[in-house]
Amino acid sequence: MKKRITLMAVFLYIFLLRMPFVYAEEGGVTGSNTPVGGGGVAWYIPDWVERLMGKIDAMWSTLQDLVSGKLLKDALTNFIIGLVDDALAPLYGVFAKVYLFTPRVAEIAFVKAGWSVFTIVGLVALLFALLILAQQIVRGKKEMSKLLKVFLICFISVFFSLTIINSINVLVNWFTQSTLSSMLKTVAINYQGLSGQEVVKAIVIGTEALTNPTLVSQTAGKVIASTEGGLFSLFIVTLFEVLPLYLVSVLKVFVVMLLALFVSGWITATAFTGKMEILIGFLNLYIRTLIVGYVMALHWGIFVKAQTDYGSGIGLSTSIGITPIYLSCISAILLIIVLFFFWMKPLFKAVTQPLTLGGGEFVEKMGKYGVSASQTINNIGKRLGSEQIQQRGLDMAQKSKKISEYGKRMQESRQYGKRIASALTGGISESIQGVVYQEPDLKLTETGTMTQVMFLPSQHSLQNLPATQIKAQLDAQGFCNTTKIDIDRNDHALMNKAAAKIRSESKYGKDMVWDPVTSSIYVAGDQNTLQGVMTELQATGVKTGNLTLGTMKENVYVSYTSKEIEQIGGETRQGGRIVDDLKANMPVQSRLPLNQEDSATAMKLLELHKTTLPWISQVRNDSSGVWIPSAHMEAAMKILEPLKHQQVVRFDMPSGSNFLGDLESALKADSGLKDVVSVDTKKNAVLVKALKKEDFSKFFTAYKKERTPYWRAANGKIMVILDGVPVDYGSVPPKGMDMGSFEALKQQAIRSSDQGGEAHAQ
Numbered sequence: 001m002k003k004r005i006t007l008m009a010v011f012l013y014i015f016l017l018r019m020p021f022v023y024a025e026e027g028g029v030t031g032s033n034t035p036v037g038g039g040g041v042a043w044y045i046p047d048w049v050e051r052l053m054g055k056i057d058a059m060w061s062t063l064q065d066l067v068s069g070k071l072l073k074d075a076l077t078n079f080i081i082g083l084v085d086d087a088l089a090p091l092y093g094v095f096a097k098v099y100l101f102t103p104r105v106a107e108i109a110f111v112k113a114g115w116s117v118f119t120i121v122g123l124v125a126l127l128f129a130l131l132i133l134a135q136q137i138v139r140g141k142k143e144m145s146k147l148l149k150v151f152l153i154c155f156i157s158v159f160f161s162l163t164i165i166n167s168i169n170v171l172v173n174w175f176t177q178s179t180l181s182s183m184l185k186t187v188a189i190n191y192q193g194l195s196g197q198e199v200v201k202a203i204v205i206g207t208e209a210l211t212n213p214t215l216v217s218q219t220a221g222k223v224i225a226s227t228e229g230g231l232f233s234l235f236i237v238t239l240f241e242v243l244p245l246y247l248v249s250v251l252k253v254f255v256v257m258l259l260a261l262f263v264s265g266w267i268t269a270t271a272f273t274g275k276m277e278i279l280i281g282f283l284n285l286y287i288r289t290l291i292v293g294y295v296m297a298l299h300w301g302i303f304v305k306a307q308t309d310y311g312s313g314i315g316l317s318t319s320i321g322i323t324p325i326y327l328s329c330i331s332a333i334l335l336i337i338v339l340f341f342f343w344m345k346p347l348f349k350a351v352t353q354p355l356t357l358g359g360g361e362f363v364e365k366m367g368k369y370g371v372s373a374s375q376t377i378n379n380i381g382k383r384l385g386s387e388q389i390q391q392r393g394l395d396m397a398q399k400s401k402k403i404s405e406y407g408k409r410m411q412e413s414r415q416y417g418k419r420i421a422s423a424l425t426g427g428i429s430e431s432i433q434g435v436v437y438q439e440p441d442l443k444l445t446e447t448g449t450m451t452q453v454m455f456l457p458s459q460h461s462l463q464n465l466p467a468t469q470i471k472a473q474l475d476a477q478g479f480c481n482t483t484k485i486d487i488d489r490n491d492h493a494l495m496n497k498a499a500a501k502i503r504s505e506s507k508y509g510k511d512m513v514w515d516p517v518t519s520s521i522y523v524a525g526d527q528n529t530l531q532g533v534m535t536e537l538q539a540t541g542v543k544t545g546n547l548t549l550g551t552m553k554e555n556v557y558v559s560y561t562s563k564e565i566e567q568i569g570g571e572t573r574q575g576g577r578i579v580d581d582l583k584a585n586m587p588v589q590s591r592l593p594l595n596q597e598d599s600a601t602a603m604k605l606l607e608l609h610k611t612t613l614p615w616i617s618q619v620r621n622d623s624s625g626v627w628i629p630s631a632h633m634e635a636a637m638k639i640l641e642p643l644k645h646q647q648v649v650r651f652d653m654p655s656g657s658n659f660l661g662d663l664e665s666a667l668k669a670d671s672g673l674k675d676v677v678s679v680d681t682k683k684n685a686v687l688v689k690a691l692k693k694e695d696f697s698k699f700f701t702a703y704k705k706e707r708t709p710y711w712r713a714a715n716g717k718i719m720v721i722l723d724g725v726p727v728d729y730g731s732v733p734p735k736g737m738d739m740g741s742f743e744a745l746k747q748q749a750i751r752s753s754d755q756g757g758e759a760h761a762q
Contacts, residue, residue, distance in 0.1 A: 091246050092196025092220075098253040099199055099245065100180070100297040101173045101192055102290065105260040106166035114261045115162050122268035126155040129272070154271035161263045165286075169256070172290050176297045183301045184308070186210070200224075200242060203300065203328055204233075206308030228323055237325060241332040245296065248339060252296075255289050255347065269355065277407075281357025285350055288343045299335055303328040360407050367404025371397055378448055394650050395683060397447050402655065442704050442737075444651040444697075449690065457590035457633060460565040460579060464587050464618075467560040473586060474551045474558060482552035483530050484559065485521040485537075486545030492516055498540040508533050513555070515568045522568060524552055553578055583630040589618075590633055592640075593625045602626050602640055609639060647690035652683075656740030659707075660684055666703055673699055708733040711742035719745075 097103065105111050133148040157164075173192065180191050184207055194202075194210070200220045201209035204227055224234045259282065270278045306324040310317045317324045349358040374397035381389030462470055487495050495514065499521075503509035511529050513522040523533045537544060550559040555568040556578045565582065567575040582588050594602055599621050610616045615632045628636045653660050663686075664679040677696060678687045688696045710733055711719045711726075718729045719742045726742065739745070 091242070092200070094246055094249050094253075095196035095199045096194060099196075099249045100194070100300060101176060102169045102256060102293045103253055104166055104169055105257060106162055108257060111257050111261050112162070115264060118262060118264040118268075119158055119161070122158045122264045123155065125268055126151055126158065126271060130155065151271050154267050158264045158267050161267060162260060165260050165263065168290070172294060176294055179294075180297065180301045184305055199300070202304045202307075203241070204237065204307065204325060206304055206306075206311055208308070208311065227325060233325055236329050240329040244336050245332060248292070248296065248336065251344075252289060252293055255285065259286050259289070266357070275356060275359075277356050277359030277363065279359070280363060281350060281353075281359030284359060284362045285347065285357060288346060292339055292343045295335070295339075299331065303331065362407070364404050364407030367400045367402070367407055370400025370403060374400055375448070394448050394685075398445075398652050398683070398685070401445070401447075442654060442709070444653065444700060447650040447652050447685070449647055449649050457628075457630075458593050459591040459624075460583070460630065461589050461591070461627065462558065462563045462565070462582075462586060463589055463620075463627065465563070467563070470558060470560060470563065471551060474553070477553065477581070477585075479551040479553040479558070480524050481526070482522050482524045482550050482557060484548040484550060484557065485523065485534075486547075487519050487521060488543040488545065489519050491542050492519070494540065495521075495542050498537060498542050501540070502533070502536055506532075506536055508536070513568055517570065518566070518568070522552060522557055556582075588630040589620075589627045590630045591625045591627050596623075598643060599626050602643055605639055605643065606636065648687045649690050649693050650685055650687055651696075652685045654739065656744055657684065658738040658740055659736075660686070662737075663700075663703065667699075670699060704737065707735045707737045709737045709739045711739050711745050713742040717742075 130151050177191055197220045201223045204224050224237050227233050266278050266282050303324055306317055310324050374393045378390050378393030499514035511525045512533055523530050548559050548561055550557055555575045557566045557568055603621050606616050615629050618629050620627045660681055667673050667677050713719055718732055719726045720729045
């Protein structure tokens with residue numbers, strides 16, 4: 001009992017001694033007991049008592065924390081943070097070296113060693129092949145020169161392959177550094193020198209993690225746990241952002257190293273097999289991997305910027321009230337999904353096809369995507385009424401289909417040795433190899449349809465006025481007498497020189513205009529001027545034709561004979577204004593260039609409105625088209641709208657064929673089709689009115705039955721197919737169809753033979 005009373009007395013004594021200091025620390029009035037130095041310790045309290053009082057305060061605080069649960073919470077939090085930091089520690093190396101940037105493969109020892117082995121083997125094999133090909137060329141096999149160039153390019157590419165890949169990686173890294181510096185406005189920071197912890201912490205707290213010394217010294221786990229959300233944020237960031245992006249980074253660097261390691265082997269295989277799909281597959285994977293690396297760095301930069309702005313109370317996250325930590329986790333998941341389809345799926349396909357890397361399938365898919373895109377472009381063109389956009393869509397469809405077919409052929413099993421043997425033996429080996437040629441199965445490819453404007457006003461005339469009245473009215477508007485002289489089209493080159501000489505040396509140069517489009521000279525002035533120009537033309541040897549009297553202003557000429565209005569040298573802004581003035585002040589008629597059938601339809605449509613529109617009585621129809629008063633052209637075009645826009649179908653000729661010019665001549669001789677089919681020799685295609693599609697198909701069927709397909713060889717021989725064998729015909733058949741290159745047919749035949757079938761020439 002005495003011990004208890006004594007202990008209580010001691011505590012009471014200490015408590016009474018402690019009271020004034022606590023009061024002083026809380027802002028109370030301090031008396032004379034407070035030391036002069038303001039240290040808060042009375043002179044009459046021994047040091048051991050003060051130390052005991054400090055320990056008792058600590059015990060009291062600990063007791064309070066224990067009772068409230070804070071001690072247990074802090075202990076658990078620190079324990080979890082420690083576990084996370086320990087778990088993430090091995091990952092920081094990857095985040096530091098390859099998360100934001102692509103590694104320099106030439107500086108990785110085992111990659112360089114492995115590449116050296118494949119390179120030496122490849123260079124020896126390519127050098128051996130080069131010597132054989134050079135020997136064949138020396139012996140007269142000139143056709144092997146193209147193959148020699150291919151092997152030479154591959155030889156050089158193998159030698160410099162690792163240097164090229166490493167240089168590209170360095171260039172991409174420089175671009176990434178520039179992007180991040182510009183985005184985060186931190187020019188002084190070298191992002192390639194960041195530690196793994198700094199990379200992770202920056203996602204959570206922004207650029208402050210890279211510049212604040214206090215935060216730099218803290219672990220990533222502690223920094224994440226100290227943000228809004230605490231341990232929940234630590235769990236979310238670790239599980240849904242750090243770990244997935246770590247795995248992607250590891251896979252990225254692994255792919256880059258493998259591509260660099262085996263690049264020499266793939267280039268060598270491309271040379272010996274002739275399969276371009278190997279090289280295309282390699283480039284496809286390599287470029288996609290570089291894009292993945294840049295996109296990951298861009299994703300990191302975007303959310304570091306977002307977190308920095310959020311800390312300053314600005315930006316999107318502040319506006320919507322969602323912390324960037326959670327947005328970055330969501331975006332990381334979405335990024336992984338996108339990368340799966342863009343990169344991982346093609347990567348898995350390449351793993352299953354290590355010899356070709358899925359290059360052929362990639363080309364085929366690109367062709368199919370191109371076809372889909374071309375259809376969209378074509379539909380947009382139809383919607384906007386633009387023939388040019390529709391035409392580009394159809395052109396794109398044609399090229400995309402060829403790309404898709406090329407990709408399919410890449411995936412076919414081929415024996416490149418057969419082609420080499422065929423070249424070496426001049427085709428003799430083909431019969432031994434079982435290569436069979438077959439008569440072509442000619443089919444036109446229907447590329448698509450387009451809505452075409454079938455006519456627009458293309459010519460203007462003053463038919464309803466006599467020549468004397470035309471002269472009087474135009475003289476008043478500033479026109480002057482002009483004579484049009486026709487020039488023989490065979491003398492264009494001579495006329496160009498004569499015109500240049502007359503303009504520079506003759507006094508008549510300012511009065512003469514030479515227009516190669518109409519093959520005519522326009523001489524303004526009286527008879528003396530005309531006679532002087534004629535004399536100088538005869539001196540140069542230029543042959544002149546008909547002379548037509550008329551009148552001219554600027555580049556607008558009106559003939560007194562035909563009464564047609566021309567713009568010399570093409571339409572100009574000034575000439576257009578003059579023509580518009582003529583339409584406004586004179587009874588000008590404009591021609592719609594329609595064929596006989598469409599002209600009759602147009603007249604019927606116009607006559608339906610004859611009672612309400614008196615000007616329709618002035619409309620006339622002749623062999624050149626329908627002539628309508630220019631003042632009423634807008635109203636006429638509305639009436640003729642159903643006839644103005646018509647559906648046309650595009651047919652592409654067989655790939656490589658050159659018979660379209662002959663087909664065009666045959667179409668012009670057919671009265672039923674000459675006005676409904678237009679030919680585009682540059683694109684090797686025809687446009688047919690949709691209503692005449694069946695008629696054109698029947699015409700082409702009859703056309704090809706009457707003709708003999710032939711091919712031109714590189715040595716100039718004309719080859720035809722007889723009983724499955726190519727034969728030198730000697731000359732072009734009287735009724736032949738030029739199908740293009742015989743070498744292309746040979747490649748197709750060998751490819752078909754590899755598949756166990758017969759070659760159908762396309």
